[in-house]
Amino acid sequence: MRVSAKLPCLHDLPTVMSRFLHRCAFLSFLLLSLAACTASPTRPAAPATPLLLVSIDGLRADALGRGDTPVLDRLARDGVHAEGMRPSYPVLTFPNHYTLATGLRPDHHGVVHNSMKDPQLGRFVVADAQAATVAGWWQAEPLWTTAERANLATAVWAWPGATAARDGILPRQRQAFDETIPMDERIERVAGWVTAPQGPRPALLAMYFEVVDGAGHDHGPHAQQTRAAIREVDTAIGELLSRLEQAGVVPNVVVVSDHGMADAPNLIAVEDMAAMEEAEVVSIGQVIGLAPREGHEATVRARLLGRQQRYECWEKPAIPARLHYGTHPRIPPIVCQMAEGWNALPRAMIERRDAAGVHNAGAHGYDPDLPSMRAVFLAHGPAFRTGMRLPVIDNVDVYPLLVRILGLPLRQGDGDPATLAPVLASP
Known part of the structure; x- marks a missing residue:
């Protein structure tokens, strides 16, 4: 069917011009509205699959599969699970957390003990929160700093070393260690870092839990109080993953511990x-x-x-x-x-x-080759293979895996990138 166009007569021009101006005004209003929406503080494009790194201080490798860890057991069953992870020496909290964050042995990253001395810096003890903010104690670049340099947003909850700025760089969102914060509030805030509508979504989210270590020291690794602490953390991790899933976020999850725990009376x-x-x-x-x-x-x-x-x-x-x-x-x-x-x-x-x-009924800090000192390693998410089992691995090999998942350059370190490369769905 052919449609013929009717040209306006001269006496119709004012009416036509009026309609034209009204249409222009309407289009201008639409454009201004769209510009206003674009300028509003909405979350910019973010990684669809962030990396969630969780540390459970003092969790023995053999604590899984005993009825206290249904969430971790599911992640281990459906993802990658090592028989255990050999900690670095000395088998203490701060040295090993910084090894996990840098890929270097304590002998190379400078955090050589939970308590140490330096001729320029004085004395360092883990209970001194102010000392932990002094960059000089931490002599290697951690994962979150490397990520921030690459313009990847990071968020860190209580991980040792995260309150010390390196070259003025800190995690974009962070919380210093504070054992008084209730577990449900921790999960609420960490989930909010990922799901809030404003600001960049973290590409790396690292979270530290201390309650299992505390219970292990006070009551021993196999006590009911320690098992209750393990259940509390397992439940918290499940709640965090549920909150992220509800927001449409399915992270790559890596769960580690820094060391195990032994009876030590x-x-x-x-x-x-x-x-x-x-x-x-x-x-x-x-x-x-x-x-x-x-x-x-x-x-x-x-x-x-x-x-x-x-x-x-x-x-x-x-x-x-x-x-x-x-x-x-x-x-x-x-x-x-x-x-x-x-x-x-x-x-x-x-x-x-x-x-x-x-x-004290329990302690760590013993020979890293002892079974009681073995730590946990498991991984789950789109980046990882499913149903994969590994022998005992070394904790310096975790960092190269994390770097690869984030797409960051790998610096020379003490770990072997080839060790955990096979756990990736696309090696």
């Missing part, structure tokens, strides 16, 4: 190892650091070096090569490793604890 006074007038005690617990005082070097060496009934001591150059430890200047001249189940504390501390009725 036995105490020895560190003064029984070395007299205070003969040596400065740099660190206590399970990995004892001692610096002989001037004029007492030979006496301290003669008393300590070698294998004793409850511990073994080495000078720095003689620390076994398998521990990858002993070159960093923050490591004291003599290092003593306690036998599994033993702790060395100052006598005054032991007496105060006895008077208060405080008796």
